[in-house]
Amino acid sequence: MVKTLFDKVWEAHLVTQESRDTPAILYIDTHLIHEVTSPQAFAMLREKKLKVRCPQKTFATMDHSTPTSKPDSNGNYVFNGEKEKLQVEQLKKNCQEFGISLFELGDDRQGIVHVVGPEQGITQPGKTIVCGDSHTSTHGAFGALAFGIGTSEVGYTLATQCIPQRKPKTMGIEVKGKLAPEVSAKDLILAIIAKIGIGGATGHVIEYYGEGISALDMEARMTICNMSIEAGAKAGMIAPDQVTFDYLAGRPYSPKGDSWDRAVTAWSNLFTDEGAKFDSYVSINAANVKPMITYGTNPEMAIPIDEKIPESATQQALNYMGFVKNESLVDKNVDVVFVGSCTNSRITDLRVVAEVLKGQRVSEKTRMLVVPGSHQVKAQAEAENLDQVFIEAGAEWREPGCSMCLGMNGDIIQPGQICVSTSNRNFEGRQGKGGRTILASPRTAAMAAIAGKLVGASAQPLCEEYA
Amino acid sequence: MESLKQVETIAAVLPIENIDTDQIIPAEYLKITTKEGLGQHVFSNWRYDSEGGLEQGFVLNCRPTNSAKVLIAGDNFGCGSSREHAPWALTDFGIKVVISSSIADIFRNNAVKNGLLPIVVDSNTHQELLQSNGERIKVDIVQQSIHVNGMIYQFKLEPFTRYCFLNGLDQLDFLFKHEQQISDFESRQECFL
Ligand code: SF4
Numbered sequence: 001m002v003k004t005l006f007d008k009v010w011e012a013h014l015v016t017q018e019s020r021d022t023p024a025i026l027y028i029d030t031h032l033i034h035e036v037t038s039p040q041a042f043a044m045l046r047e048k049k050l051k052v053r054c055p056q057k058t059f060a061t062m063d064h065s066t067p068t069s070k071p072d073s074n075g076n077y078v079f080n081g082e083k084e085k086l087q088v089e090q091l092k093k094n095c096q097e098f099g100i101s102l103f104e105l106g107d108d109r110q111g112i113v114h115v116v117g118p119e120q121g122i123t124q125p126g127k128t129i130v131c132g133d134s135h136t137s138t139h140g141a142f143g144a145l146a147f148g149i150g151t152s153e154v155g156y157t158l159a160t161q162c163i164p165q166r167k168p169k170t171m172g173i174e175v176k177g178k179l180a181p182e183v184s185a186k187d188l189i190l191a192i193i194a195k196i197g198i199g200g201a202t203g204h205v206i207e208y209y210g211e212g213i214s215a216l217d218m219e220a221r222m223t224i225c226n227m228s229i230e231a232g233a234k235a236g237m238i239a240p241d242q243v244t245f246d247y248l249a250g251r252p253y254s255p256k257g258d259s260w261d262r263a264v265t266a267w268s269n270l271f272t273d274e275g276a277k278f279d280s281y282v283s284i285n286a287a288n289v290k291p292m293i294t295y296g297t298n299p300e301m302a303i304p305i306d307e308k309i310p311e312s313a314t315q316q317a318l319n320y321m322g323f324v325k326n327e328s329l330v331d332k333n334v335d336v337v338f339v340g341s342c343t344n345s346r347i348t349d350l351r352v353v354a355e356v357l358k359g360q361r362v363s364e365k366t367r368m369l370v371v372p373g374s375h376q377v378k379a380q381a382e383a384e385n386l387d388q389v390f391i392e393a394g395a396e397w398r399e400p401g402c403s404m405c406l407g408m409n410g411d412i413i414q415p416g417q418i419c420v421s422t423s424n425r426n427f428e429g430r431q432g433k434g435g436r437t438i439l440a441s442p443r444t445a446a447m448a449a450i451a452g453k454l455v456g457a458s459a460q461p462l463c464e465e466y467a
Numbered sequence: 468m469e470s471l472k473q474v475e476t477i478a479a480v481l482p483i484e485n486i487d488t489d490q491i492i493p494a495e496y497l498k499i500t501t502k503e504g505l506g507q508h509v510f511s512n513w514r515y516d517s518e519g520g521l522e523q524g525f526v527l528n529c530r531p532t533n534s535a536k537v538l539i540a541g542d543n544f545g546c547g548s549s550r551e552h553a554p555w556a557l558t559d560f561g562i563k564v565v566i567s568s569s570i571a572d573i574f575r576n577n578a579v580k581n582g583l584l585p586i587v588v589d590s591n592t593h594q595e596l597l598q599s600n601g602e603r604i605k606v607d608i609v610q611q612s613i614h615v616n617g618m619i620y621q622f623k624l625e626p627f628t629r630y631c632f633l634n635g636l637d638q639l640d641f642l643f644k645h646e647q648q649i650s651d652f653e654s655r656q657e658c659f660l
Contacts, residue, residue, distance in 0.1 A: 015645060015648050015649050015652045016645055016648055020626060021626045021627060021630070022626075022627050022641070023627055025642065025645055025648070025649070027649070027652055027653075027656070036497050036498075036550075037549065037550065037551065039499075039500035039501075040500070040501065040502050040551075043500070043501070048639075064497075065498060081498070083498035083499065084498055086500060087498060087499075087500060090500050132549060132551075133548075133549055134547065134548050134549040134573060136549075147573075148549035148573050149549060149573070149576070150549055150550075150551035150554075150573060150576060150577035150580065151551040151577075152551060152577065152580035152581070152638075152639075153576065153577075153580075155639070156638065156639055156642055159639065159642070159643075160639070160642040160643065160646075160649060161649065161653075162642055162645075162649055163642075164627070164638055164641060164642065166625065168572075198485050198543060198546055199485065199542065199543035199546060199569055199571070202543070202569055202571060202572060203572060229547075232543065232546060232571060232572070234572050298485050298487065298546075300485075314484075316483070406489075406494045406548075407494060407495075408494045408495070408497065408498065415517075425487075425489070425547060425548075427487045427489040427490065427547060428489070428490060428512060429489060429490075429493055429512045430489050430494070433493070433495075433512060434517075
């Protein structure tokens with residue numbers, strides 16, 4: 001029988017089948033945790049006197065509440081407040097007590113959970129991966145079935161390595177053609193979300209495929225899968241190929257020797273069979289995608305930069321953003337530029353930003369933060385002297401973490417400020433109460449930082465490597 | 468979880484589409500290691516003005532809807548972040564049922580584990596229910612029916628969810644009942660690590 005990529009991974013992890021009356025029990029290969037959504041799950045284990053079933057299948061990192069400033073002269077991290085510090089300390093305590101590997105502050109593997117998993121080789125094709133975090137969809141870029149869960153399910157996974165699940169539907173998104181050199185994966189996924197809507201994939205697992213996807217490197221594929229949740233999808237998946245295998249080879253947790261060969265053989269069967277049907281299907285031509293920005297308060301409210309805010313825009317969103325219908329956002333002043341988050345904080349993102357900033361100055365009106373996704377990314381950027389480019393341009397080069405993506409650690413924007421952000425959510429107040437977020441690609445964000453205002457696509461010169 | 472068979476209350480209507488979990492409970496209230504006390508912060512960006520005073524016009528601040536146990540919201544309720552703090556905040560405030568024409572997957576999964584019943588109705592029913600702000604409403608989980616304004620609307624519940632609500636069953640117990648199957652699965656599984 002012909003099967004989709006999703007079907008293959010789903011069926012390989014069924015402990016029990018679903019029936020009319022009960023959901024399936026799905027086995028979880030890898031569980032990622034962080035400090036914000038796990039404390040109450042460990043509290044539940046203690047309350048019920050339960051153990052962690054497979055501590056070696058859970059990996060923890062600290063990212064949301066962690067400071068992005070350097071430790072003080074005594075080597076202590078300066079937290080935004082006591083609560084943040086307590087959360088981080090609680091995670092450490094929980095990991096020690098239950099025997100879970102932790103990439104803590106100061107560890108050179110620490111960083112945003114969705115950056116760390118792939119770069120350590122923990123994320124692998126064909127796995128089921130969960131995390132108490134909606135952007136777990138990122139890991140689907142490797143052909144894993146990866147999705148966000150709540151804290152109760154974090155507890156279930158710790159206790160049983162399983163969760164009850166109804167089989168989701170599938171949606172195929174075919175990306176025909178290839179992106180133009182100046183157009184990035186971020187622009188593509190914003191165009192897809194604008195097309196299908198913020199709830200358009202609710203109840204579905206998306207598989208992205210086609211020429212426009214095969215042509216992308218792993219980091220760009222992660223950017224795509226990362227934002228699947230912004231269309232409501234349970235997960236996003238991309239079939240693994242040579243690009244995937246090359247990325248994973250030699251990473252700390254990747255299989256080695258004979259195991260590697262067997263793994264690649266098994267992973268090579270992870271694709272949607274000819275003739276297999278998705279429950280729904282969407283196609284988009286990558287060649288027509290232009291650099292995108294958002295104008296409103298959810299990621300569906302996105303337009304090509306050079307187009308005007310549509311007539312259909314909701315008044316509530318426009319009131320919040322301080323924009324009006326039929327207006328162009330080009331030349332709008334920008335108070336803050338944030339380069340970071342699990343969507344766009346990897347080395348390829350930072351290279352693009354450095355390329356734009358090289359020899360330029362960030363506008364005096366604008367504050368720019370560059371926050372690498374992990375210590376590994378940071379080290380790589382510094383090895384390439386990208387940090388010097390950022391610092392010389394007047395940007396802040398900070399320590400890894402979620403930072404201004406959701407502003408839990410004190411990195412926030414002020415009420416009324418406009419922030420061009422490479423993150424994934426422009427919800428009201430996401431980056432600070434009253435703050436206004438415009439989502440964009442790293443290139444568009446960097447251009448805005450220099451100009452102090454949004455720059456139209458036609459005025460964006462090509463980076464050297466493309467010109 | 469306590470069993471829940473029926474809720475009789477006032478309906479509160481929040482007719483905004485795509486209400487995300489950042490609105491239900493903003494990130495600044497996630498800095499906790501327990502579940503308690505989130506009700507006072509539910510919808511805080513909408514419920515309080517910049518001085519921290521109650522926004523008089525907001526539905527959960529006005530009588531009688533401030534005592535509502537049923538919240539009827541615009542399409543695609545609960546999208547965005549996976550934070551279970553969202554259902555914790557709603558239940559701590561006193562909400563037991565949310566009704567919309569579409570409810571985001573993770574929110575729905577989280578809600579049912581906390582005694583908050585998510586009900587998805589068709590768009591015609593939804594349009595009518597959006598007119599019932601401040602009305603008395605009864606949600607019957609046994610009959611799968613909503614009674615309001617002299618009308619009765621049927622809704623569908625996923626059978627396992629309904630069973631868990633009616634019997635107060637914790638899904639973790641369901642998993643533990645299959646411990647043998649989990650062990651069998653583990654012994655069959657090939658692992659490359
Ligand atoms: S970077 Fe933002 S979206 Fe990603 S995990 Fe952190 S808070 Fe969530």
